[in-house]
Amino acid sequence: MTMEAFGEENFGDEPRWQAPLERQQGWLTEEELAETRGRVPILYVEALPVRVDHAGRLTEVGLLLRGSPLTGAITRSLVSGRVLHGERVRDALMRHLEKDLGPTAFPVLPTAIVPAAVAEYFPWPGERLSDPRQHAVALAYVVPVTGECQPRQDALEITWLAPEEAAAAEVAADLEGGRSALLRQLLHHAAAL
Amino acid sequence: MTMEAFGEENFGDEPRWQAPLERQQGWLTEEELAETRGRVPILYVEALPVRVDHAGRLTEVGLLLRGSPLTGAITRSLVSGRVLHGERVRDALMRHLEKDLGPTAFPVLPTAIVPAAVAEYFPWPGERLSDPRQHAVALAYVVPVTGECQPRQDALEITWLAPEEAAAAEVAADLEGGRSALLRQLLHHAAAL
Amino acid sequence: MTMEAFGEENFGDEPRWQAPLERQQGWLTEEELAETRGRVPILYVEALPVRVDHAGRLTEVGLLLRGSPLTGAITRSLVSGRVLHGERVRDALMRHLEKDLGPTAFPVLPTAIVPAAVAEYFPWPGERLSDPRQHAVALAYVVPVTGECQPRQDALEITWLAPEEAAAAEVAADLEGGRSALLRQLLHHAAAL
Amino acid sequence: MTMEAFGEENFGDEPRWQAPLERQQGWLTEEELAETRGRVPILYVEALPVRVDHAGRLTEVGLLLRGSPLTGAITRSLVSGRVLHGERVRDALMRHLEKDLGPTAFPVLPTAIVPAAVAEYFPWPGERLSDPRQHAVALAYVVPVTGECQPRQDALEITWLAPEEAAAAEVAADLEGGRSALLRQLLHHAAAL
Numbered sequence: 178m179t180m181e182a183f184g185e186e187n188f189g190d191e192p193r194w195q196a197p198l199e200r201q202q203g204w205l206t207e208e209e210l211a212e213t214r215g216r217v218p219i220l221y222v223e224a225l226p227v228r229v230d231h232a233g234r235l236t237e238v239g240l241l242l243r244g245s246p247l248t249g250a251i252t253r254s255l256v257s258g259r260v261l262h263g264e265r266v267r268d269a270l271m272r273h274l275e276k277d278l279g280p281t282a283f284p285v286l287p288t289a290i291v292p293a294a295v296a297e298y299f300p301w302p303g304e305r306l307s308d309p310r311q312h313a314v315a316l317a318y319v320v321p322v323t324g325e326c327q328p329r330q331d332a333l334e335i336t337w338l339a340p341e342e343a344a345a346a347e348v349a350a351d352l353e354g355g356r357s358a359l360l361r362q363l364l365h366h367a368a369a370l
Numbered sequence: 371m372t373m374e375a376f377g378e379e380n381f382g383d384e385p386r387w388q389a390p391l392e393r394q395q396g397w398l399t400e401e402e403l404a405e406t407r408g409r410v411p412i413l414y415v416e417a418l419p420v421r422v423d424h425a426g427r428l429t430e431v432g433l434l435l436r437g438s439p440l441t442g443a444i445t446r447s448l449v450s451g452r453v454l455h456g457e458r459v460r461d462a463l464m465r466h467l468e469k470d471l472g473p474t475a476f477p478v479l480p481t482a483i484v485p486a487a488v489a490e491y492f493p494w495p496g497e498r499l500s501d502p503r504q505h506a507v508a509l510a511y512v513v514p515v516t517g518e519c520q521p522r523q524d525a526l527e528i529t530w531l532a533p534e535e536a537a538a539a540e541v542a543a544d545l546e547g548g549r550s551a552l553l554r555q556l557l558h559h560a561a562a563l
Numbered sequence: 564m565t566m567e568a569f570g571e572e573n574f575g576d577e578p579r580w581q582a583p584l585e586r587q588q589g590w591l592t593e594e595e596l597a598e599t600r601g602r603v604p605i606l607y608v609e610a611l612p613v614r615v616d617h618a619g620r621l622t623e624v625g626l627l628l629r630g631s632p633l634t635g636a637i638t639r640s641l642v643s644g645r646v647l648h649g650e651r652v653r654d655a656l657m658r659h660l661e662k663d664l665g666p667t668a669f670p671v672l673p674t675a676i677v678p679a680a681v682a683e684y685f686p687w688p689g690e691r692l693s694d695p696r697q698h699a700v701a702l703a704y705v706v707p708v709t710g711e712c713q714p715r716q717d718a719l720e721i722t723w724l725a726p727e728e729a730a731a732a733e734v735a736a737d738l739e740g741g742r743s744a745l746l747r748q749l750l751h752h753a754a755a756l
Numbered sequence: 757m758t759m760e761a762f763g764e765e766n767f768g769d770e771p772r773w774q775a776p777l778e779r780q781q782g783w784l785t786e787e788e789l790a791e792t793r794g795r796v797p798i799l800y801v802e803a804l805p806v807r808v809d810h811a812g813r814l815t816e817v818g819l820l821l822r823g824s825p826l827t828g829a830i831t832r833s834l835v836s837g838r839v840l841h842g843e844r845v846r847d848a849l850m851r852h853l854e855k856d857l858g859p860t861a862f863p864v865l866p867t868a869i870v871p872a873a874v875a876e877y878f879p880w881p882g883e884r885l886s887d888p889r890q891h892a893v894a895l896a897y898v899v900p901v902t903g904e905c906q907p908r909q910d911a912l913e914i915t916w917l918a919p920e921e922a923a924a925a926e927v928a929a930d931l932e933g934g935r936s937a938l939l940r941q942l943l944h945h946a947a948a949l
Contacts, residue, residue, distance in 0.1 A: 233479025286426025672812025
């Protein structure tokens, strides 16, 4: 990770925050992360990549196929990741979109960071959304992409589906942690169902 | 206007209308419009055109300079216009953006048509927003434009201002009908003030 | 209808708008309404009445049972009605809630009039939402009621259902004009599905 | 804190926790909290308490007068506090409202937890919002209260102001960390300015 992840904004005439770069940008050791996950809810961003027509109408939904960080099984997922210490929500969202979709996806972020949905994941069973690793709270967005997506890192590929296909039960079953409810919530937000 | 104008054959897989808009849709004579304005609130869309950086942060705000339809004086305004009978909100928004900003502005509409603000204009004095012609209810959006704007029709030019400049009192005073309140509301929605 | 429908706000020191009361408040003859419906989209408000727990979590959804204004058949519906000329959106919403749920329902309106959903009804087949009478655009809200509901006028009764029951296919089929999609959209907005 | 604290037996049909909050949840020692604040953004909720008329129109805004946790000086503030590990956003919001406003304030939470604003506080100078202690991300809401407010704990009193008074420069100057921008954003969200 480089400084660019923090976007173009800089900190004006103010002296830069004085800690080492790693600590500034919130990278944690495995041990630190595990410890922190037991103490506070962890802030995430999530994005549903979509294709839109010229008037912004949602035409297709992109779901990632990837190995689960939890089980290793192949599952479908949204773009998702942590907001680092010192990182803006908007920059975290852009960083994870670029990381998961590649440098030529050209995502178009919303003008307001008020999310389309707030998703609460709990580390115990019986909740609408769950994540065995942690209590996570995700700000979730619907993000049009205008370029070509080339999934990177642990994402194997991206599949484009019509909204009603993406919401169908057999696809929903492939989403981890109850995210089928979140996916439908985001599609309803865009009035696409 | 009758149902025949909306024959089902126009609404196959492609929901775009093929015939000239004027004949298909709700263009009204001056007399019909005046009469209708006395009967029901008239539905409008309004848009604040903005420039954003690569992460979607609002950097500049576009205000139109135009002759007031009410007084003829030169005033600043947002992109604004009626939703016609049979027209989708999203299509009305795109139509007015193209009409006011020209064909190369490339506006990027939001994925949800839930507006950033609902603006209520009343035809009498003493209201937050007013319009001597009518009771109008406008769905208002913040819309990034990525291309070049060439104001057309009655818009003389577009001025790009930093958000805090656009919100300043001397600019606000040039906006008709109390729209300075709406402008600030839209800028706050984007957390740009 | 009395002046109270316009709420507590008055028009300050300004002279009241000068037309006859009926015209001020936008009541139209059948003929005028039919004519107007052919000219412009008609602005509506819709509300899904809900029961919430002490922390605002949606626990039950209220659906009205009424005779369809279109077919006379018994159907389920949301609270719904026109915004009159000169009437604020917020006052129209309260007026229709009181009309449909009775004077002791005590609805709690949201602090912002930005709706949970914008619903577009078209008078031809093949749309997500349809209304044979007109092109209508409804601002739709989720509204907690804290008192006792006594349906009035044409509403026969109100049925309280768990969110997942209300969203089920057999209930959805009883909603007119495709409103099952709107109902699910509103339930997803409240993260209740 | 370990998973055992969240034994499944507590989360049957009733999602309310039975044990004292302190033992169940993420209360941290001073040292743990300081360490955690250097590692990840800390999730907060903030609320602007308001009085509304019968149709939900904002009439008055409540600002707390309290000793600053940072400087000890008397400052104005919103209701504000951390979301604890394992705690729902909605429950955290209610807990802080009750803590700051007393047991008889009767706050009415929104039906959706999507906030009116997302507020990002950074621990260095030069930002729109800042907090020397930490990088905090707050989900901010406008919350009507219908009962009597009796500020508790460190809040000395609550002052009720008309929206335009609350937004005025001299009041704004008494709000810590740049929250005058957040206050105005929330007032604009409610169309109260």
